[in-house]
Amino acid sequence: MDWLRALLYVPEAASSVADRVDALHVFVITVTMVMATYVFGAAAWFAIRFHRRREGQLTEELRPSRFHEIAIISGLTGTFVLWWVLGYEQYVTMTSPPEGAQTVYLEAKQWMWKFTYDDGRSTNDVLVVPAGKPVKLVMSSRDVIHSFFVPQFRMKQDVVPGRFVTTWFEAKAPGEYAILCAEYCGVSHSRMRGEVVALSPEAYASWRRGDGSGPATTRADCGGGPGSCGDADLVTFGREVAAKRACVACHSFDGQRHVGPTWRGLFGAPRTLAGGKRVVADEAYLTRSMMEPLADVVDGYPPLMPSYQGQLSAAETGALVELIKSLRDAPESPGVALPRLEVRAVTDAGVVPSRGGPSP
Amino acid sequence: MTTLPIAPDVAREPAPSSSPIVRAPSYLGVDTTLRSWLVTTDHKRIGVLFFVALACMLALGGFFALALRLEHLTPERTLMSAHTYNRMFTLHGVIMVWLFMIPSIPSSFGNFLLPMMIGARDVAFPRLNLASFYVYVAGATLVLLSMFASAIDTGWTFYPPYSSSTPTALPLALLGVFIVGFSTIMTGVNFIVTTHTLRDRRIGWMQMPLFVWSVYATSIIQVLATPVLGMVLLLVVANNAFSWGFFDPARGGDPVLYQHLFWFYSHPAVYIMILPGMGVVSEVVSTFARKNPYSYKAIAYSSLGIAFVGFLTWGHHMFVAGMSRFDAGAFGLLSMLVAVFSAIKVFNWTWTLKRGAIRMRTPLLYVFAFLFLFVFGGMTGVAVATTSLDVHWHDTYFVVAHFHFIMVGGTLTAFLAAIHLWFPKVTGKLYSERLGMLSAALVFAGFFVTFFPQFLLGNGGMPRRYFDYPPRFQALHVVSTVGSWVLGAGLVVTLGYLLHALFWGADAGANPWGSRSFEWRTPSPPPKHNFREPPDLELGAYDYTRPLEGEPREPEAAS
Numbered sequence: 001m002d003w004l005r006a007l008l009y010v011p012e013a014a015s016s017v018a019d020r021v022d023a024l025h026v027f028v029i030t031v032t033m034v035m036a037t038y039v040f041g042a043a044a045w046f047a048i049r050f051h052r053r054r055e056g057q058l059t060e061e062l063r064p065s066r067f068h069e070i071a072i073i074s075g076l077t078g079t080f081v082l083w084w085v086l087g088y089e090q091y092v093t094m095t096s097p098p099e100g101a102q103t104v105y106l107e108a109k110q111w112m113w114k115f116t117y118d119d120g121r122s123t124n125d126v127l128v129v130p131a132g133k134p135v136k137l138v139m140s141s142r143d144v145i146h147s148f149f150v151p152q153f154r155m156k157q158d159v160v161p162g163r164f165v166t167t168w169f170e171a172k173a174p175g176e177y178a179i180l181c182a183e184y185c186g187v188s189h190s191r192m193r194g195e196v197v198a199l200s201p202e203a204y205a206s207w208r209r210g211d212g213s214g215p216a217t218t219r220a221d222c223g224g225g226p227g228s229c230g231d232a233d234l235v236t237f238g239r240e241v242a243a244k245r246a247c248v249a250c251h252s253f254d255g256q257r258h259v260g261p262t263w264r265g266l267f268g269a270p271r272t273l274a275g276g277k278r279v280v281a282d283e284a285y286l287t288r289s290m291m292e293p294l295a296d297v298v299d300g301y302p303p304l305m306p307s308y309q310g311q312l313s314a315a316e317t318g319a320l321v322e323l324i325k326s327l328r329d330a331p332e333s334p335g336v337a338l339p340r341l342e343v344r345a346v347t348d349a350g351v352v353p354s355r356g357g358p359s360p
Numbered sequence: 361m362t363t364l365p366i367a368p369d370v371a372r373e374p375a376p377s378s379s380p381i382v383r384a385p386s387y388l389g390v391d392t393t394l395r396s397w398l399v400t401t402d403h404k405r406i407g408v409l410f411f412v413a414l415a416c417m418l419a420l421g422g423f424f425a426l427a428l429r430l431e432h433l434t435p436e437r438t439l440m441s442a443h444t445y446n447r448m449f450t451l452h453g454v455i456m457v458w459l460f461m462i463p464s465i466p467s468s469f470g471n472f473l474l475p476m477m478i479g480a481r482d483v484a485f486p487r488l489n490l491a492s493f494y495v496y497v498a499g500a501t502l503v504l505l506s507m508f509a510s511a512i513d514t515g516w517t518f519y520p521p522y523s524s525s526t527p528t529a530l531p532l533a534l535l536g537v538f539i540v541g542f543s544t545i546m547t548g549v550n551f552i553v554t555t556h557t558l559r560d561r562r563i564g565w566m567q568m569p570l571f572v573w574s575v576y577a578t579s580i581i582q583v584l585a586t587p588v589l590g591m592v593l594l595l596v597v598a599n600n601a602f603s604w605g606f607f608d609p610a611r612g613g614d615p616v617l618y619q620h621l622f623w624f625y626s627h628p629a630v631y632i633m634i635l636p637g638m639g640v641v642s643e644v645v646s647t648f649a650r651k652n653p654y655s656y657k658a659i660a661y662s663s664l665g666i667a668f669v670g671f672l673t674w675g676h677h678m679f680v681a682g683m684s685r686f687d688a689g690a691f692g693l694l695s696m697l698v699a700v701f702s703a704i705k706v707f708n709w710t711w712t713l714k715r716g717a718i719r720m721r722t723p724l725l726y727v728f729a730f731l732f733l734f735v736f737g738g739m740t741g742v743a744v745a746t747t748s749l750d751v752h753w754h755d756t757y758f759v760v761a762h763f764h765f766i767m768v769g770g771t772l773t774a775f776l777a778a779i780h781l782w783f784p785k786v787t788g789k790l791y792s793e794r795l796g797m798l799s800a801a802l803v804f805a806g807f808f809v810t811f812f813p814q815f816l817l818g819n820g821g822m823p824r825r826y827f828d829y830p831p832r833f834q835a836l837h838v839v840s841t842v843g844s845w846v847l848g849a850g851l852v853v854t855l856g857y858l859l860h861a862l863f864w865g866a867d868a869g870a871n872p873w874g875s876r877s878f879e880w881r882t883p884s885p886p887p888k889h890n891f892r893e894p895p896d897l898e899l900g901a902y903d904y905t906r907p908l909e910g911e912p913r914e915p916e917a918a919s
Contacts, residue, residue, distance in 0.1 A: 009816035009836075021748055028746060032739040039710055039735055043728065046713035047720070050649070056874065056911045057650060057717035059904045064655045064711065076703045080696035083746045088689050090748030095685060144522040145615060147680065147755060151821025154752040158681045160616060161521055162609020165682040178830070182755040182823040184515050185522060187442050190826035295527055 001026075014177055014198075015153035016134075016170040017094055022154070024086050031079060094155065097168035101134035108159040109142035110185055111192035121210065125194035127179065130204040134170040147183035150196055156182055171198035238323025245308070247320070253327055260305060261298050267328045272299045286321050386788065386885040401486035402888060407472030408786065409493055414468055415855075417459040417500065422848060424452035429810070429844040432837040435829050442827040446513040447528065449825060453516025458537050459500050461771050462629060465636035466582075467496070467547055469778045470575045472786060474551055476879035477569045479560030479897065481889040484553040492546035495539060502536030515825060517622060520607035520615050524599040531601045538593045541586045544632075548582030551575055562897045569877045569901045570646075570659050574639025577663040581628045581635075581670065589625035592618065616681055623674035631670045633767050635663055637774030638705055641727050644777050645709050647875040648724040649716030652902040654708045662701040669698045679750045688747055695745035702738050706731065717904075721873075722796030726777035729804040730770060737766025740815070758818020761811045769807055776803065776854065783858065784872045788885040789865030795857040802850030809843025874911060877901050 001019075004026055005012070013019045104127065105116040116122040129135045139148060141161040149156040150169065157167040171177065181192035199207060242248050250259035266281050274297045279285055289296060293305035387404045390396075397405055431438045431445055440448070475483055483489050506512060509529035514522055523530060555576050559568070596618070598604040605611035607618045642659055646652065653659055675683060675691030683691075709731065718724070740762040744750045753759055783791055813836040822833050829837070871880040879886075881895040899906060 009820045011821055017748075021752060024746070025743075025749055028743045028749065032736070032743070035739065036735050039706060040732065043710045043713060043731060046710070046716070047718055047728075050713060050716050050718050052650070052717040052719040056907060058907065059649075059651050059715060059717055061652050061903075061905050062654065062715055064658075068711075069655065069658070072707050073700065073704065076700050077696075080699055080742055081693070083742065084692050084696050087746035087748040087750075088692055091679070091688060091692075091751065092685055094748060094751060095688075144525070145519060149755075149821070149823060151752070156680050156751050156754055160609075160682055162614070163616070163682060178821075180821065180823050184446075184519070184825040186526075187446060187513070189446075190442070190823075190828040 011152045013152070013154070014172055014175060015150075015155065016172060017090065018152070018154045018172075020090055024083075024090065027086075028083060031083075035079075095167065097136040097166060098134045101136035101168050102130070103136045103138060104129070106137050106139040106148065106159065107142055108139065108146040108148070108181075108192075110144065111181070111188040113148070113179060113192070113194045119208070125179075127194065127196045128204070128207055129171060129196060129198050130201055131171045131174045131198040132201070134168055136166060136168045138164050138166055140164050144185050145183045146181050146185050146192065149180045149182035150177050151180065152177045153196075158183055171196065174198050174200045174203070235319070235323050235326045238319035238321075238326075241319050242323060250305070253330065255330075260301060263324045263327045264330045265328060267325045271296075273297060274299045274301075274303075286324055290320065385887070386883065387888045388787075388885050390888045399490070401482070401490050403471050403475050403483045403486065403489060404786075404886065404890075406489050406493055407468050407470075410463065410471060410496070411468040413493075413497065413500070414460055414464055417455055418851075421452055421455040421460055422851065424448050424455070426844055426848055428452060429841040431827075432829070433841055435831045435834055437827075443513065445827045446825070447511040450512050450515055451507065454503060454512070454533060454537065456768070457516055457629075457633075458540055459503065461633040461767065462544060463496060463540075463547070464633070464771060464775055465640060465778060466551070466575055466578055466632075467492075467543075469571075469640070469782060470547070470551060470578075470636060473782065473879050474572055474575055475554060475558065476882070476886065476890050477572050477877065477901075478555060478558065478563055479878060479891070479895060480554060480558035481891065482558075483550045484558055485550050488546050489550055492543045492550070495546065496543035499536045499539030499541075499543065502539065503533050504536075506530075506533035506536065517626070518593075518596050519622075520596060520599055520613075520618050521609075523596055524603070524605075524608060526600070531597045534593045534597050534600075538590050538597075541590045541593075544582045545586050548579035548586075551579040552583065555579075560894075560897065563878070566656065566660070567900060569879075570642035570653060570656065570663075571636075571639035571877075573660040574635045574642070574663050577667040578632050578635045580664075581632050581667050585625045585628045585632075585671070588621060589629075592621040592625070595621075616678070616683075619678050619681055620674070623677045624671075627674040627677065628667075628670045630763070630767055631666050634770050634774075635666060637730070637771045638663065640774040640778040640781070641709055641730055642705075643875075643877060644723045644727045644781050645712045646902050646904075647781065647873050647877065648721055648727075649713050649718045650874070650904040651712050651714075651716035652904065654711040654714070656902070658704055659708050662704045665701040666698060669694060669701065673698055673745075676745050676750070679747055680754050692745055692747045696742065699738060699742045699745070702734075706735060706738070721780075722791075722793060722800055723777045723781040725797055725800040726773045726780065726803075729800065729807075730773040730777065732804075733765045733769030733773060733807065737762060737764075737769055741766055752821070753818055755824050756818035757814040757822045757824060760824055761814035761818060764811045764814070769811070772807075773803070776800070779854075779858070781873070782879075783861070784868035785879060785884045785886070787862055787865070788868050788883075789861050790868045790872060791861035791865055792857050795853065799850045799853040799857070802846055802853065806843050806845070806847030806850050810840050810847055811843070813837075813840045813843075871908070874908065876903055876908065 001022065005022065008025070008029070010022060010025070013022055103118055106127075107114045107116070113125050113127070114122060115124075115127045117128075137148065137157070139157065139159045140163060141159045143161060145161065146159040147156055148159055148167070153169045153171070155167065155169050157165055159165065175198055177196040177198070179194035179196060181189055185192065242251075252258050252262045253264060255262050255264040267286070269281050271279050271281050271285070273279060276299075277296075279296060285296065289305075290308045293307055294303050297303045387402055397409065400406060400409075427439065428445070428449055431440055471483070471489065475481065506529040509532055510527070512526070512528045512530050512533045514526055514528075514530060518530070518534065555568075555572060595604075595606045599606055599608070605613050607613045607615045609615065642653060673691055673695040675687055676695045679688050679692075709727075740758070744753050744759060744762055780791070780796055783789070817833055817836050817840075820833060820836075822829060868884055870883050872884075873880075876899060878895060878897065878901055881897075882891045896909065899908060
């Protein structure tokens with residue numbers, strides 16, 4: 001089976017259903033080759049055997065025999081229906097989460113995966129699961145349609161805004177498996193990647209205890225900078241990004257009017273745009289304002305901000321949004337608030353009540 | 361309607377010819393001013409106008425394809441930014457699907473040939489036919505204009521909510537596609553009415569050339585399905601331009617509803633693209649094997665079968681979109697049924713060769729390429745309709761390879777076969793057979809090398825529409841890019857020798873292939889009203905058991 005996988009360029013089969021799917025894959029390809037050989041062999045033979053011998057050569061009128069017609073049609077129908085039966089049976093398995101599966105909530109957004117576990121902990125772009133146990137994903141999107149795709153698990157499920165879609169998988173063995181977004185979702189679609197980290201039961205239990213030994217928080221590089229490794233430091237990371245990218249040159253944290261609007265109290269507030277349109281400053285608005293600043297300019301401010309399209313990574317964008325969120329109720333005087341804010345963001349497990357998320 | 365005034369006034373005027381026989385000028389020679397072409401109601405000239413416009417669209421879409429392939433030479437940025445890449449694959453899809461493949465064979469060859477194949481002197485509504493061309497041009501212009509605004513970056517499927525919020529010039533391009541849809545409907549109505557009312561009394565439904573059947577079945581889909589596309593496109597425009605929220609979940613809309621509406625049109629649309637190609641294949645096989653179709657009725661009825669069952673399979677595009685298990689099962693099973701109809705055609709074409717008198721010429725070589733691409737494209741289609749396998753393959757390069765094999769491989773090779781079969785009919789000239797064979801080989805080899813690696817990429821889990829990709833896929837991407845340039849070279853060679861033949865080609869004579877099909881029973885190029893006198897239809901369109909008038913006799917007595 002492994003040489004067949006190598007031949008077909010299929011990745012290793014790392015989930016409980018992958019072997020059966022691959023077996024059907026090989027069966028289907030084999031039948032295809034047999035049928036194609038029959039047709040092409042016949043075509044080649046006829047082309048050689050019955051080449052034209054002279055100009056104006058006449059041919060007899062040939063009609064198919066009833067037997068040939070019935071054999072072909074019933075053979076084709078039977079083959080295709082057999083494929084359907086086998087495939088549909090597997091599909092039902094793949095879409096029916098088994099009893100007792102552990103639940104993880106997934107919120108996708110441009111362009112990151114945010115996983116929230118039943119104990120209230122959350123990770124970005126890294127999904128930590130126990131190997132050998134079924135895991136159920138309850139998924140929704142914050143903005144556009146994404147698709148959660150793990151090639152090594154042979155699983156894929158669209159993540160649709162306004163819907164909670166359920167799927168499941170079971171990793172066979174500990175390891176790291178790539179998550180790819182498979183539904184086109186905008187300019188950084190191809191960078192919306194993550195990783196499933198399957199841990200042995202002991203390692204998983206230790207990660208659950210949160211003693212800091214787990215992989216998701218200790219890994220030096222999990223895709224997009226420190227903020228993507230875990231939930232805790234997003235706000236801190238956001239401050240670093242804001243300084244590095246010179247956001248603070250124009251935006252204040254404390255309510256002072258500057259070149260651009262202050263970030264204090266920005267999140268969730270209604271904004272009046274130049275032109276009179278009113279919007280609420282939600283995640284979509286904030287990220288869009290970073291990527292296409294001139295699309296929605298707040299009334300009274302000059303249209304000066306440059307686009308950060310392609311410059312901010314998904315993790316950096318998310319970190320800035322989280323930073324702005326954390327400044328929602330910041331006091332006006334600077335200096336006092338900062339330590340308090342960080343404490344709140346780091347320790348309060350319930351601080352990320354994503355819409356429809358779990359209640360710990 | 362069958363006793364037509366065959367020789368119109370203009371045909372009676374003696375042509376400036378040295379021939380002692382008074383000859384009517386061909387449709388090309390009747391009037392040669394530019395104005396006469398632009399306001400013509402002659403179905404043949406309209407077909408030629410469409411052909412020129414379509415060829416330009418093919419060139420433009422192909423240019424985008426080559427640029428996209430170059431971008432993938434490296435896993436990171438090679439030539440262009442991600443945003444440019446996204447806009448370019450969208451334009452590639454929109455131009456190829458709506459401005460090339462959907463109108464391709466019906467609007468050009470269908471227009472040119474359908475009336476002649478049923479012994480009519482024009483389509484039922486000649487002025488509507490001309491209007492359909494200008495409506496097409498207007499729609500295409502809007503789409504092209506959007507390129508100078510900010511183009512579109514949604515993919516050719518325009519899925520909301522992304523398409524509701526994209527800052528690009530979506531409304532402009534979508535209105536263009538909407539308008540092109542009217543052109544499609546006009547052509548479809550025209551062909552249906554023409555087939556029913558202008559058919560020569562001596563040509564029954566079961567005596568029509570099979571190309572007519574395939575265009576007729578295509579027209580039914582066009583007329584029934586295109587309005588749904590028009591409606592859904594307007595909804596997307598309203599969503600994007602006025603924020604009407606039909607598909608916005610925050611305001612009670614549903615993005616998946618869009619997918620149902622979109623694929624209700626766009627799945628039958630793939631049969632709009634491939635059915636006329638199937639008709640071309642039926643004609644080419646019979647002509648070059650000098651043989652009746654193995655089962656005429658099976659080919660004709662399977663066209664109708666595809667047209668009807670094709671309406672019931674759209675859900676197989678949405679197996680992972682969150683549809684119910686029952687829906688997935690039902691759509692999966694119905695999709696299998698469509699495949700049976702297509703496979704019946706494949707067996708018929710192949711067995712038509714049996715005991716024929718086969719001569720390998722460029723059109724037949726293209727048909728062999730078609731068979732190869734169609735069988736593998738079709739069988740991988742059944743494979744992706746197999747529900748559990750689709751979960752892995754959905755939205756990966758496997759699907760890209762599959763639909764390029766069956767739709768592009770099928771439609772493009774059939775289009776090229778049609779060009780080479782009917783070039784003498786349209787222009788009265790012969791092209792270089794050697795260059796024809798060479799370019800057919802280049803096109804096929806280029807196509808295979810481009811798209812076969814993409815099946816493997818899809819198996820490996822390479823998603824579509826990826827600007828950056830994991831480095832392990834690079835080798836296959838490079839192979840694919842090399843193939844795309846071979847394919848491009850094949851098409852450029854084709855354009856070169858066809859243009860050469862147009863001006864300096866040898867005289868083809870009325871019927872260089874000895875075909876029995878009815879469009880050959882009049883000079884090439886045909887006179888303005890197709891037939892100077894009622895054609896001799898005694899011999900059927902596929903009867904190769906008796907010699908055609910003027911054909912070298914079967915040397916039974918001599919041998």
